[in-house]
Structure formats: C-alpha cells, structure tokens
Amino acid sequence: MEKPIIKLENVWKTYKLGKVDLNAIKGIDLEVFPGSFVTIMGASGSGKSTLLNIIGCLDTPTKGKVFLKNKDISMLSENQLSQLRGKTIGFIFQEFNLLPNLNALENVMLPMVFQGVPLEERKKRAKQLLISMHLGERIFHQPAELSGGERQRVAAARAFANNPELVIADEPTGNLDSTTGKKIMEVLTNFHKERGKTIIVVTHDPNIASYTEEIINIKDGEIIANHKQADKVLWNKQ
Amino acid sequence: MEQTIEQTKEYFYIALRNIRTRRLRSSLTVLGIVIGVFLIISLLSLSEGLKTTINQQLQAMGGEMVIVMPGGEEDILTSMMFGGAKLEKQDIEAIKKAKGVDKVLGYSYTGTIARYKDESKQIAMCGYDPWKEGLDILSIFQGWSLAEGRWPSKQNQILIGQYIANEIFSKKIKAGSEMVIKGKKFEVAGILNSLGSRQDDSMVYMDMKIYQDLTGEKRGTAAYAIVKLEQGADENAVKTEIEASLEKTRKRRAGTDVADFSVITSEKMGELVGTILGIIQIVIIGFASIAILVGGIGITNSMFTSVRERTKEIGIMKAIGAKNSAILSIFLIEAGIVGIFGGVGGLLLGSILAKAIDYYSQINPTFYFTTTISPWMIIFALIFSFSIGCLAGFFPARAAAKLKPVEALRRYE
Numbered sequence: 001m002e003k004p005i006i007k008l009e010n011v012w013k014t015y016k017l018g019k020v021d022l023n024a025i026k027g028i029d030l031e032v033f034p035g036s037f038v039t040i041m042g043a044s045g046s047g048k049s050t051l052l053n054i055i056g057c058l059d060t061p062t063k064g065k066v067f068l069k070n071k072d073i074s075m076l077s078e079n080q081l082s083q084l085r086g087k088t089i090g091f092i093f094q095e096f097n098l099l100p101n102l103n104a105l106e107n108v109m110l111p112m113v114f115q116g117v118p119l120e121e122r123k124k125r126a127k128q129l130l131i132s133m134h135l136g137e138r139i140f141h142q143p144a145e146l147s148g149g150e151r152q153r154v155a156a157a158r159a160f161a162n163n164p165e166l167v168i169a170d171e172p173t174g175n176l177d178s179t180t181g182k183k184i185m186e187v188l189t190n191f192h193k194e195r196g197k198t199i200i201v202v203t204h205d206p207n208i209a210s211y212t213e214e215i216i217n218i219k220d221g222e223i224i225a226n227h228k229q230a231d232k233v234l235w236n237k238q
Numbered sequence: 239m240e241q242t243i244e245q246t247k248e249y250f251y252i253a254l255r256n257i258r259t260r261r262l263r264s265s266l267t268v269l270g271i272v273i274g275v276f277l278i279i280s281l282l283s284l285s286e287g288l289k290t291t292i293n294q295q296l297q298a299m300g301g302e303m304v305i306v307m308p309g310g311e312e313d314i315l316t317s318m319m320f321g322g323a324k325l326e327k328q329d330i331e332a333i334k335k336a337k338g339v340d341k342v343l344g345y346s347y348t349g350t351i352a353r354y355k356d357e358s359k360q361i362a363m364c365g366y367d368p369w370k371e372g373l374d375i376l377s378i379f380q381g382w383s384l385a386e387g388r389w390p391s392k393q394n395q396i397l398i399g400q401y402i403a404n405e406i407f408s409k410k411i412k413a414g415s416e417m418v419i420k421g422k423k424f425e426v427a428g429i430l431n432s433l434g435s436r437q438d439d440s441m442v443y444m445d446m447k448i449y450q451d452l453t454g455e456k457r458g459t460a461a462y463a464i465v466k467l468e469q470g471a472d473e474n475a476v477k478t479e480i481e482a483s484l485e486k487t488r489k490r491r492a493g494t495d496v497a498d499f500s501v502i503t504s505e506k507m508g509e510l511v512g513t514i515l516g517i518i519q520i521v522i523i524g525f526a527s528i529a530i531l532v533g534g535i536g537i538t539n540s541m542f543t544s545v546r547e548r549t550k551e552i553g554i555m556k557a558i559g560a561k562n563s564a565i566l567s568i569f570l571i572e573a574g575i576v577g578i579f580g581g582v583g584g585l586l587l588g589s590i591l592a593k594a595i596d597y598y599s600q601i602n603p604t605f606y607f608t609t610t611i612s613p614w615m616i617i618f619a620l621i622f623s624f625s626i627g628c629l630a631g632f633f634p635a636r637a638a639a640k641l642k643p644v645e646a647l648r649r650y651e
Binding site for chain 2: 053056058059078079082083085086087090091093097098099100101102110111113114115116118119158162
C-alpha cells in the first residue's frame with residue numbers, strides 16, 4: 001500500500017487561555033495519501049485551522065505525532081523542518097500573504113530562493129507559472145497594484161514554485177467573489193489533475209468542497225466520521 | 239545546506255527593499271549613527287591634526303639636537319606653554335663644557351606687538367644667542383634659507399618668517415622695509431623660506447641682545463638652549479653628560495633658588511608628545527563611543543519595531559521555507575546597511591567639518607591648526623558602523639528568526 005504523505009497519530013492541540021485549557025483538537029488520527037484532493041470542512045471555531053497548521057507543519061501538536069513523508073517532524077530540527085516544508089508543501093492563504101515589498105515575480109521566486117534554486121532557473125520557472133495563471137502582464141507589479149483574484153493567483157503560483165507534493169490552501173476563496181474564487185479552484189484542480197499532486201483545502205463553503213474528492217468534516221476538534229472507511233476518518237463524497 | 243552567495247545576495251535585496259519601505263524611520267535611525275560617526279571622525283581628525291602639528295614642530299627641531307630647558311621633565315608642557323624659569327649664564331657655560339656638545343644656542347621667545355606701515359599686529363619674536371654663529375647652525379642643520387634679502391649683519395636688522403611677510407599684515411613685507419617693534423625701528427634684512435611649521439613661520443628672529451634690550455630680560459640667560467651635538471655623538475650619552483655638568487654648576491651655586499632642568503632629546507620629545515596625544519585620543523574615543531552606543535541603541539530599537547511590524551511577513555517567509563538563518567540574515571543585513579549608511583553619512587559630515595576647520599585656519603593666521611583624515615580612519619569608521627549595526631541588529635534579528643511560523647502568521651489577523 002502507498003505510504004501517506006502526511007499522517008497524524010492521536011494529535012491534540014491545547015491552548016492555554018488564562019487558567020482554562022482549551023482543546024482545539026482532540027486526538028485526531030488522519031492520513032492523506034499522495035495524489036488526493038481533500039477538503040477539511042467545519043464551522044469557524046471547529047479547529048480546522050489549527051488542524052491545517054499542524055498538517056502544514058507550521059505548528060506542533062501538544063500531544064501526538066505528525067509524520068511528513070514518514071518522518072516524525074518532532075525529530076527534525078527547526079531548520080530541517082523549514083527546509084522540508086519549503087520543498088514538500090506549498091501554502092495558499094485566505095489573506096494571500098504576499099510580501100508587499102516584492103513584485104509578483106519576486107514573490108513567486110522567493111520559495112525557490114530558500115531552496116537554493118539558481119537565479120536563472122528561478123526566474124524561468126516563476127515566469128512560466130505566472131504566465132500559466134494568465135498573469136504574464138502583471139509580473140512586475142507590486143501586490144498592492146493587483147486585484148484580489150490576481151493576488152491569489154500569484155500566491156498559488158508561489159505555492160507551486162518548488163513543485164511541492166502537497167499544496168495546502170486555507171480558505172483560498174474566502175476573500176474573493178464567486179467568479180474569481182472559481183478561477184482559483186480551477187487552478188488548484190488543474191495542478192492536481194495535471195501533475196497528480198496532493199491538495200488539501202480548508203473551507204466552510206460546500207461549493208468549494210464540491211471540487212474535491214474527499215471531505216473531512218471536523219467539529220469541536222474532532223473528525224466526524226459519518227461514513228465508514230478503513231481508517232474511519234475519511235468520508236468519500238460519492 | 240550552507241547559505242549560498244546567491245541567497246545572501248537575495249537577502250540583501252530584500253533587506254534593501256525593507257529599508258526603502260520604511261524610509262522615514264530608517265533615515266532617522268541612520269541619523270543616529272551619522273551623529274555618532276560624525277563625532278568620532280571629527281574628533282579623531284582634530285586629534286590627528288594636533289599630532290601632525292606637533293610632529294611638524296618636532297621635525298623643525300631636527301635630529302642631532304638636544305634641548306635643555308628649565309623645569310623638571312614632568313613640567314615640560316607647562317614650561318613650554320607658559321615659560322617661567324630661565325637658564326642662567328652659568329648653566330649655558332656648563333652645557334658648553336659637557337662632552338659631545340658642539341655648539342650651544344640660547345633661545346628665548348615671547349609674544350609682542352609689531353607695527354608695519356601703520357598696522358599693528360600680534361606676532362612672536364625670538365632671540366638667538368649667539369646670533370651670527372646661530373644663523374650658520376640654523377642654515378646648515380635646520381635648513382634655514384632666505385627667500386628674499388640677505389642675512390642680517392647690523393644691530394638693527396632682523397629676519398622674519400614667511401607667514402609674517404605674506405599673511406599677517408595686509409600689505410606684504412619686502413626685504414629692506416622698516417618694522418617697528420616695541421617702539422624701536424628695525425630693518426627687515428631678509429625673509430626666510432618656510433620652515434615647515436606655521437608657528438616658526440610666524441616669528442620675527444633677532445639677536446638675543448636686541449631681544450633682551452626689548453624685553454628687559456637679563457643678559458646671558460635664555461629660555462631654552464638648543465644643543466648641537468658633535469658629529470656622531472650619541473644623543474643619550476650627551477644628555478647624561480649635560481646633566482652631570484649642569485648638576486655640578488648648580489651645586490656650586492647652592493643656596494640660591496635653583497630650579498630643576500631637563501635635557502630633552504628629540505626621541506624623548508616624541509615620546510612625551512605621543513603619551514599626551516594618546517591620552518587625548520582615549521578621551522575622544524571614549525566620548526565618541528558613547529555617541530555610537532546611543533546610535534546603536536537606536537538601531538536596536540528600530541530593528542525591534544521592524545521585526546514587530548513585519549512579524550507576519552516573517553511568518554510567511556518561514557511558511558514558504560525560510561530557515562531561521564535566512565530570517566536572521568535578512569534582518570542582520572538590514573541593520574548592517576543602516577549602520578553603513580550612518581557611517582558614510584558621518585564620514586561625510588566629519589570631513590566637511592575638518593575641511594571647514596582647515597579653511598578657517600588658512601584665512602585666520604592666529605588660529606593655527608590642520609586636520610587629517612587618514613584612509614585608516616575611513617576604513618575604521620565604515621567597519622565600525624557596520625559592526626555596530628550588525629551588533630545592534632542581532633537581538634531583534636534573532637527574535638525574528640525564533641518566531642514560530644504559526645504564531646507569526648496569526649499576529650494582526
């Protein structure tokens with residue numbers, strides 16, 4: 001059987017709010033396999049963002065284990081983790097999170113800088129990506145000069161820059177109108193279909209979820225398993 | 239993986255962008271460093287100038303010469319500046335008797351007013367004893383030469399320095415003209431070529447007898463004695479001889495109020511000046527360091543704000559694969575650039591001040607001072623300001639690098 005790209009074992013995340021402990025995630029087990037297109041759905045406050053941060057190795061669990069490509073991330077140094085994350089995972093955020101001081105091209109090139117990709121290669125790849133997102137005319141524009149949809153496409157290009165195996169999108173359409181939102185979802189779908197990459201999208205919007213192949217419902221920090229599967233967590237929409 | 243040069247270049251670029259976006263704050267931070275470096279540079283250039291000035295004087299004194307002056311060695315500066323005790327006739331005789339001594343030239347000087355064509359100016363006059371022989375010694379060993387006129391041969395003739403002739407009086411003085419000092423008329427027999435230091439060029443030189451007539455000082459005395467050594471004699475050996483000889487005469491005169499004396503070789507003089515300048519420089523560096531420290535705190539403060547403002551950006555960069563070292567580099571480079579800019583600015587301001595002082599000194603004869611800005615100082619200022627920048631930026635940069643990506647991203651949301 002194929003190995004999961006990301007695997008969570010009994011993961012808990014507890015926040016201390018004054019003297020009260022708040023369990024954002026309560027013992028989640030989860031496996032995401034290469035080549036899947038997964039939605040994590042849940043209302044706000046359900047713990048889905050926390051879960052996404054842990055899946056994306058941006059945050060560490062209070063308890064439990066996270067394996068990225070079979071590596072226990074708690075065993076990695078912060079630098080090794082940064083390196084692995086930069087190479088393996090691409091992020092798309094609701095707020096776009098482009099660096100305001102850099103233009104579109106530079107923003108897309110940045111993840112490759114951190115991976116030590118040579119300048120010429122970097123430029124070539126970034127240009128190609130932006131052109132494929134129909135942003136060829138915009139490559140030297142600053143984020144402030146771009147529309148929301150354009151910014152999010154730059155962000156998507158950035159997420160794809162290192163050709164990651166996994167792309168994590170946190171409410172990617174949350175700040176966009178439905179037409180531009182649709183475009184972003186198409187971009188993601190294409191990336192998934194053409195390159196066979198794994199994509200995890202967090203959303204509370206069922207329309208968005210409909211693009212994906214699997215849906216994980218989360219509520220109060222737990223996965224609601226309404227559809228039985230081998231590992232009891234995944235629920236196939238068909 | 240090691241950080242490559244190319245990555246560093248990229249970080250440099252990002253840092254530069256960051257500085258540009260926060261232009262106002264960056265320039266204020268730069269200003270802090272500018273002031274610090276400006277202080278260091280101007281103070282150092284002044285003290286370097288002081289050194290040059292004094293060294294010129296020392297050089298003018300020349301080698302193979304020893305100076306004997308009244309007063310203990312520890313009071314040399316005081317007696318040089320304010321005069322005071324004099325060498326008596328017997329003292330000079332005693333010096334002459336010492337082994338290794340070729341010639342002894344008594345030497346006194348004082349400030350006075352001189353009049354030239356209805357214009358009166360403050361000048362310094364100086365008497366030599368013996369006068370004729372002295373002129374020979376000075377022209378052979380100190381390189382005195384005439385720019386104009388001839389060597390004085392009569393009692394009412396004097397020599398003047400280059401600066402007096404050309405600058406001090408509004409009308410240039412020609413050889414053969416008349417000059418009035420303390421109500422007595424003199425003929426300017428000759429004008430000397432520059433002697434290498436402004437002070438020496440601003441003097442009127444005359445026979446000690448005339449000098450003493452004018453000032454009323456006792457015959458046979460002198461403020462200092464310049465001793466010309468015999469060919470090949472050792473400075474320090476002669477020094478000992480002179481001391482022994484002087485000691486003997488002074489004992490014979492026991493009971494009178496006998497002051498101390500010192501025999502100064504050019505080596506000793508150099509040491510002495512070196513020590514004093516060293517102290518001055520330490521004090522200057524101390525003051526300037528405080529200024530730099532304040533500038534450094536300014537950088538630290540600004541960098542902390544910068545880190546705070548850009549927490550989210552740091553989070554983003556970390557999320558897309560920036561290692562701690564990358565973040566650290568970006569912020570360190572940013573601080574370093576601010577430091578360097580400050581250094582360059584301070585250097586410019588400092589140089590302008592130094593040039594201004596030079597200029598002022600040129601148009602103002604009584605204010606004699608040159609400043610020096612050496613390449614060494616420039617390099618020092620740049621390296622120093624860059625290091626201060628990096629040092630000051632280190633803690634904020636480390637704080638930035640240590641941020642957890644998720645926490646950084648959540649900030650301001």
